Amino acid sequence: MYSPCRFTEMTKQMKARRLPVVVATLVGAGLLAAAAPAAAQGVAGQGAAGQGKGDAKAAVQKIGACTGCHSIPGYRASYPMVYSVPMIHGQSGKYIENALNAYRSGDRSHPTMKAIAGSLTDQDIADLAAYYGKSQENK
Amino acid sequence: MKPLGPASRSLFQLLTGVALTISAAASPAADLSAGEKLATERCAACHGKDGNTPIDPSYPRLSGQHEDYLIHSLRAYKQDERKNAIMGAQAKMLSRDDILNLAAYYSRLPGKMSHAR
Numbered sequence: 572m573y574s575p576c577r578f579t580e581m582t583k584q585m586k587a588r589r590l591p592v593v594v595a596t597l598v599g600a601g602l603l604a605a606a607a608p609a610a611a612q613g614v615a616g617q618g619a620a621g622q623g624k625g626d627a628k629a630a631v632q633k634i635g636a637c638t639g640c641h642s643i644p645g646y647r648a649s650y651p652m653v654y655s656v657p658m659i660h661g662q663s664g665k666y667i668e669n670a671l672n673a674y675r676s677g678d679r680s681h682p683t684m685k686a687i688a689g690s691l692t693d694q695d696i697a698d699l700a701a702y703y704g705k706s707q708e709n710k
Numbered sequence: 711m712k713p714l715g716p717a718s719r720s721l722f723q724l725l726t727g728v729a730l731t732i733s734a735a736a737s738p739a740a741d742l743s744a745g746e747k748l749a750t751e752r753c754a755a756c757h758g759k760d761g762n763t764p765i766d767p768s769y770p771r772l773s774g775q776h777e778d779y780l781i782h783s784l785r786a787y788k789q790d791e792r793k794n795a796i797m798g799a800q801a802k803m804l805s806r807d808d809i810l811n812l813a814a815y816y817s818r819l820p821g822k823m824s825h826a827r
Contacts, residue, residue: 654781
């Protein structure tokens with residue numbers, strides 16, 4: 572099973588050096604790409620019924636790639652520019668979906684987000700949007 | 711030039727420190743009321759008056775979001791690093807100061823987003 576912490580820790584350790592961060596991003600993208608089909612298979616039974624519709628419950632198994640950055644208060648993106656990673660828990664669901672699609676297609680540029688979004692299926696994106704958009708109602 | 715002695719060096723460091731403090735204090739702070747005015751005129755129609763109630767779920771909540779992330783986003787739309795017809799056009803009308811003021815304003819409003827899992 573893919574561990575989200577591994578990518579985070581790796582990134583943190585290498586934060587001080589620029590080139591290794593790029594390498595870490597690429598390696599992380601490889602890990603994610605490898606992990607995504609497995610995750611998709613795991614929830615295929617649940618996802619098939621609501622094709623195209625997000626399933627917040629199914630997303631619980633898919634948020635690993637998000638929490639390593641978006642669930643750490645004060646965490647900053649370090650490449651290519653430094654700024655606080657946005658809060659996404661409680662954000663508009665459809666906006667999350669559009670943003671992930673835009674990173675995947677290149678309409679938004681960010682190396683890490685492009686790599687992660689590129690590893691997601693349409694169903695993964697719909698599930699994550701449902702999860703993060705709905706999450707504030709669950710509290 | 712004669713190398714500086716320990717006393718001169720610490721004096722130099724002190725003066726540098728004072729100068730840096732003054733320049734930091736004198737740098738123009740974001741204008742929150744200008745940000746509020748702009749937010750009301752340009753943003754509220756879509757993102758909601760409180761920045762938390764967008765009229766369409768494809769529009770993001772802004773209130774309480776990190777100030778530096780809001781600045782980054784608006785600059786990205788302005789420079790077409792993020793391609794979006796509506797926000798691209800809106801952001802291109804904003805000056806550097808407008809962006810700083812808007813980000814300062816929205817980041818200080820109470821928000822509904824968090825870093826929770």
